Amino acid sequence: MRRVVPFLLALLFSSPAPAGTEIRIAQGTLSGGAEEGVAYFKNIPFAAPPVGALRWRAPQPAPVWGDTRPAREFGPVCPQNYKPSLFAPRLPQSEDCLTLNVWAPEGQTDAKLPVMVWIYGGGFINGAAALPFYDGIDLAKHGVVVVTLNYRLGQLGFFAHPALMKDQASGNFGLLDQIAALKWVQTNIAAFGGDASNVTIFGESAGGISVNDLVASPPARGLFVKAISESGLGLHAVLTQAKAQKGSVDFAAKLGVTGDDAEAAGKLRKLKVEDILYREGDLKTEGQVAPYIDGKVIPDDVSLLFARGEIAKVAYISGSNSNEASLAPALGDDLLTMPGRDLGDKLALVRGIYERDGKLTDEEFGRQFFNDALFTAAAQDLAGFVVKAGGTARVYHFGYVADQLRAKDPGVGHGGEIPYVFGLRKLGFLAAGLTPKDQGVVAMTENYWTNFAKTGDPNGAGLPAWPAFTPASRQTLVIGDETKAMADFRRGQVGVIEAGWNKRTGQMAP
Numbered sequence: 001m002r003r004v005v006p007f008l009l010a011l012l013f014s015s016p017a018p019a020g021t022e023i024r025i026a027q028g029t030l031s032g033g034a035e036e037g038v039a040y041f042k043n044i045p046f047a048a049p050p051v052g053a054l055r056w057r058a059p060q061p062a063p064v065w066g067d068t069r070p071a072r073e074f075g076p077v078c079p080q081n082y083k084p085s086l087f088a089p090r091l092p093q094s095e096d097c098l099t100l101n102v103w104a105p106e107g108q109t110d111a112k113l114p115v116m117v118w119i120y121g122g123g124f125i126n127g128a129a130a131l132p133f134y135d136g137i138d139l140a141k142h143g144v145v146v147v148t149l150n151y152r153l154g155q156l157g158f159f160a161h162p163a164l165m166k167d168q169a170s171g172n173f174g175l176l177d178q179i180a181a182l183k184w185v186q187t188n189i190a191a192f193g194g195d196a197s198n199v200t201i202f203g204e205s206a207g208g209i210s211v212n213d214l215v216a217s218p219p220a221r222g223l224f225v226k227a228i229s230e231s232g233l234g235l236h237a238v239l240t241q242a243k244a245q246k247g248s249v250d251f252a253a254k255l256g257v258t259g260d261d262a263e264a265a266g267k268l269r270k271l272k273v274e275d276i277l278y279r280e281g282d283l284k285t286e287g288q289v290a291p292y293i294d295g296k297v298i299p300d301d302v303s304l305l306f307a308r309g310e311i312a313k314v315a316y317i318s319g320s321n322s323n324e325a326s327l328a329p330a331l332g333d334d335l336l337t338m339p340g341r342d343l344g345d346k347l348a349l350v351r352g353i354y355e356r357d358g359k360l361t362d363e364e365f366g367r368q369f370f371n372d373a374l375f376t377a378a379a380q381d382l383a384g385f386v387v388k389a390g391g392t393a394r395v396y397h398f399g400y401v402a403d404q405l406r407a408k409d410p411g412v413g414h415g416g417e418i419p420y421v422f423g424l425r426k427l428g429f430l431a432a433g434l435t436p437k438d439q440g441v442v443a444m445t446e447n448y449w450t451n452f453a454k455t456g457d458p459n460g461a462g463l464p465a466w467p468a469f470t471p472a473s474r475q476t477l478v479i480g481d482e483t484k485a486m487a488d489f490r491r492g493q494v495g496v497i498e499a500g501w502n503k504r505t506g507q508m509a510p
Contacts, residue, residue, distance in 0.1 A: 021033055021034050021039045021040075021041070021106075022068065023041065023109070023191050023192060024191060025044075025188040025191050026064075026187055026188055027044075027045070027062055027063065027064045027065060027188075028064055028065040028066065028067075028068070028069055029068040029069065030044065030068070030069050030071040031068050031069065031070055031071055031072070032071045032072060032102075033071075033072040034106055035137060036137060036141070037105065037106050037141065038103050038104065038105060038106060038136075038137045038140045038141060039103070039104050039105075039106045039192075040072070040101065040102065040103045040104075040136070040137070041071040041101065041102045041192070042071050042072060042073055042074050042075070042099075042101040042102075043071060043073060043074055043075030043099045043101070044069075044071060044099055044100050044101065044102065045062045045063055045098060045099050046059075046062050046098055046099065046100050046149065046180055046181045046184035047059035047060060047061070047062050047098040047177065047180045047181075047184075048060040048061060048062060048063060048098075049063075049095065049096035049098065050095060050096075050098060050152065050156075050173070051095045051096055052269065053269065055095065055156070055268075055269045056156070056159055056161075056164045056171070056173065056265075056268065056269065057168060057173075058168055058169075058170070058173065058176045058180075059098060059173075059176055059177050059180040062184065074091075074101065074129070074130035075094075075096075075097065075099040075130075075150075076091070076092045076093050076094035076096065076097050077091045077092070077093050077094075077097055077128035077129075077130055077150060078093070078095070078097040078128070078150050078151065078152050078153050078156070078157070079093050079094070079095060079097070079153070079154070079156060079273050079276075079277055080093065080122075080125060080126050080127070080128075080153050080154060080277060080278070081125075081126075081154075081277045081278065082122075082126040091128060091130055091131075095156070095273060097150045097152070098150060098151075098152075098177055098180070098181075099129075099149075099150055100129065100147055100148060100149040100150065100181050100184065101129055101130075101136070101147065101148045101149075102136075102145065102146070102147050102189075102192050103135075103136035103137055103139070103140040103145070103146040104140055104145040104146075104192040104193050104194065105140055105141070105143060105145075105193065108193040109191065109192065109193045110193065111193045112190075112193070112194070112195040112198075113143060113144055113145050113193050113194055113195060114143075114144045114145070114194075114195060114198045114199075114200065114450075114453040114454045115144065115145045115146075115147065115185060115189055115194040115195060115196070115198060115199045115200065115453075116136075116139060116144050116145070116146050116147070116199075116200045116202060116449075116450070116453045117147045117148075117149065117181070117182065117185060117199060117200065117201045117202070117224070118134060118136070118146065118147065118148045118149070118202055118203060118207070119149065119151070119178060119201060119202070119203030119207035119210045119211060120134060120148070120203065120204070120206075120207050121203065121204045121205025121206040121207040121208065121231075121415065122153070122205065122206055123205070123206050123289075123330070124153060124154070124157065124158060124174060124206045124289050124290050124291070125153055125154045125278045125289055126153065127153065127206065127207075128150060129148035129149055129150050133418055133419055133422055134148050134418075134422060135422060135423075136148060136422070137423075138422060138423030138446060139421075139422060139423070139446060139449070139450060142446060142447070142450035143450070143454070144450050144453050144454070145189060145192050145193060145194035147181075147185060147189070149177075149178065149181040150177070151174040151175075151177035151178050151181070151210075152173050152174045152177055153174065153278070153289075154276070154277055154278030154289050155248070155251060155276050155277075155278055155289060156173070156273075156276055156277075157173050157174030157177070157289070158171060158172060158173065158174055158244070158289050158290060158291060158292065159171045159173070159248050159251075160241065160244040160245045160247075160248045160292060160294070161245070161248040161249060161252055161260075161264075161265075161268065162245060162249070162260040163252075163259065163260045163261060163262070163264040163265040163268065164265055164268065166260075166262070166265070169294065169295075169296040169297075170294040170296045170297045171244065171248070171292075171294065172291050172292065172294055172297045172298060174210075174291070175210065175213055175214070175217065175291055175297050175298070176219075176297065178210055178214065178220075179214070179217070179219055179220050179223065179297075182199070182201070182214075182220065182223035182224060183223065185199060185223075186199075186223060197225070198225060198226075198453075198454075199223065199224040199225060199226070200224065200225070200226035200227065200228065200452065200453040201214060201224045201226070201227050201228070202227070202228035202229075202230065202421075202449070203228075203229070203230065203232070204230035204231055204232075204415055204417070204418055205230075205231050205232070205327075205414065205415060207230070207232075208229040208230045208231050208232025208233070208318075209229075209232050209233055209234075209290075209291070210232075210291070211227050211228065211229040211232055212227075212229050212232050212233075212234050212302055212306070212382065213291050213297075213298055213302055214227070215227050215306075215311050215312050215314060215316070215386075216298070216299075216302045216305040216306060216310065216311045216312075217297050217298060217299075218296075218299065219296070219297055220312070221312055224312075224314070225314060225315065225456075226314055226315040226316070226452065226453060226456055227312075227314050227315075227316050227317070228316075228317040228318075228449065228452070229316070229317070229318045229319075229379075229382070230318075230319060230417060230418075230421075231319070231320055231321060231324060231375055231414060231415070231417075232318065232378070232379075232382075233374055233375065233378050234302065234303055234306070234318070234378035234379070234381070234382045235303050235377060235378045235381060235382075235497065235501045236303075236374070236378075237301060237504070238290075238291070238292065238293050238298065238301045238302050238303075239288060239290050239291070239292035239293065240292065240293055241292055241293050241294055241295070243292070244292035244293075244294075247288065252264070252268060255271060255275055255276075257271070301505070303378075303381075303382070303501070303505065304505055304507060306382050306385035306386070306389075307385050307505070307507045307508075307510075308507075309385070309388060309389035309390075311385070311386070311389055311391075312391075313389060313390045313391050314386065314391045315391060315392045315393075315452070315456035315457075316382075316383060316386040316391055316392065316393045316394075317383075317393070317394050317395070317396065317452060317458070318378070318379040318380075318382050318383050318393070318395055318396075319379050319395055319396035319397060319398060319417075320371065320375035320376050320378075320379045320396075320397055320398070321371075321375070321397075321398045321399070321411065321412040321413065321414060321415075321416050321417055322371070322397065322398065322399035322411035322412045322480075323367070323371070323409070323410050323411030323412055323413045323414075323416070324370065324371045324374060324375045324413070324414050325366070325367040325368075325370040325371055326413030326414050326416075327374075327413075327414035328370055333370065334366075335363055335366030335367050335370055336362050336363060336366050337366075338366055338369060338370055338373075339351070339365060339366055339369045342369075342373070342500075350369075350496050351365060353492045353493060353495075353496060354368060354369070354492075354493060356492065367410075368493065369493075372490060372493045372494060372496070372497055373497050373500075376397065376489075376490055376493070376494060376497075377493075377494040377497035377498060377501075377509075379395050379396075379397075379476075380395055380469070380474060380476070380489075380494055381494075381498065381501070381509045381510055383395045383469045384469065384470070384471040384474075384509070384510025385510055387468075387469065387470050387471065387510070388471065388510055392456065392468055393468065393469045393470075394452075394458060394466055394467075394468055394469050394475075394477065395469045395475070395476045395477070395489075396466075396476065396477045396478075396479060397476050397477070397478045397479065397489060398412050398416070398417040398420075398479045399411060399412055399478060399479060399480040400412065400420070400441050400479050400480050400481065400483075401416075402433075402434070402435075402438045403433075403435045403437065403438055404433040404435075417445070419442075420441055420442050420445040420446075421445055421446065421449055422446075423442060423446065437481075441479070441483075444463060444464075444479075444483065445479070447460055447463060448460075448463065448466065451463075464477070464483045464484055464485070465485060466485060467485050471510040473487055474487055474488050474489070474491065475487055475489075476489035
């Protein structure tokens with residue numbers, strides 16, 4: 001009888017997985033959950049934990065397990081320094097963070113649904129797949145399988161120290177993590193009802209840069225067929241190997257590690273995590289943390305790879321927001337001085353182009369120049385290069401501000417399109433005040449993104465027409481109070497930025 005009572009209590013108080021949420025993958029069996037007709041599986045390892053001797057190594061094969069693995073809660077996020085907020089709560093951290101999460105329509109494990117793989121932003125020093133506004137349930141309701149992944153950040157993710165490069169090709173560990181996750185998708189996504197031959201990668205900011213890097217990366221070939229780069233820059237100069245290496249050596253020296261031999265590598269791998277975390281102001285010039293040209297994962301300046309057509313042939317969406325300049329303080333850029341610093345003796349000429357439709361304050365001129373220099377021009381030109389390389393492309397400019405935010409926001413800030421892509425309901429304070437118009441823009445955006453994942457064409461019944469972008473037509477879908485396509489969107493301002501890129505690279509913008 002003593003043995004029977006615990007057994008009965010376990011039956012009464014255990015929480016069995018809902019029907020259809022126990023799935024077998026290559027590594028073992030997962031026990032997930034379900035919500036509103038969508039099954040979810042969280043904290044799935046796609047690589048071995050990068051700890052101990054595996055710190056600063058390319059991701060190694062994922063572990064296997066014998067017993068059923070619980071998969072209803074997010075795993076730890078990759079180590080980082082960040083200020084918790086309503087948008088980014090403080091989450092448990094661990095170097096053992098190379099996991100991903102999957103949302104899929106329930107009961108469709110044989111459906112061969114399109115797959116959307118999300119790559120988060122955060123300047124390559126912050127971010128996590130577990131942030132609440134990346135919840136994949138709303139997108140999955142549109143008939144797609146959604147995957148969100150973690151990748152290593154800061155110096156743990158991008159570190160080119162020569163002591164660590166003796167036996168490997170690249171210190172772009174964060175990008176290698178993303179590639180490893182995409183390989184995991186190829187092997188396992190069919191178990192969730194996903195079609196491994198129809199994978200879309202999408203991401204914002206550093207995630208959008210990652211998308212562009214993966215489109216240009218030879219090791220990522222064949223792992224996806226569509227790509228969406230949201231605010232992914234793209235015309236900026238990529239960090240060179242020499243600068244990345246110098247920054248890594250200088251950073252290690254600050255922590256008392258010198259030399260480039262096996263002893264130095266061992267010391268680096270024994271450092272405390274908290275000593276390695278990137279801090280604001282750490283070697284900002286030479287030691288910035290970002291993907292760099294390593295000759296393997298990133299063979300050359302990414303914009304040049306796009307220009308030369310040395311990229312995957314994909315269906316591509318790129319875009320920007322109306323107030324990307326909200327990012328300026330985080331980059332240390334003063335909007336009032338940026339144009340003068342970058343334009344030199346061309347300042348008056350360029351300002352004349354910007355003021356063709358009326359005078360601008362210094363701050364507004366700086367704001368618009370920042371937007372175009374880092375985002376608007378890049379979205380158009382990378383799309384044009386994709387078309388020249390044989391792919392298809394579309395460009396958007398997101399300018400819709402929710403009704404309750406209009407009194408205080410001058411436009412859609414950096415990352416402000418994300419809630420419309422994933423659904424505003426996870427941002428409770430904002431969702432509670434949604435107007436029917438706000439809800440319509442959410443539905444429209446989600447339909448565009450998921451239609452694109454399904455067919456490579458975002459258009460669909462009831463949606464404003466979104467024409468393809470070509471170097472000749474230069475059509476941009478402007479999302480606002482009235483959503484419509486516009487030819488030659490901000491052509492004069494974009495032309496200014498293109499002229500600077502042409503001079504720097506010796507190439508011609510499309």
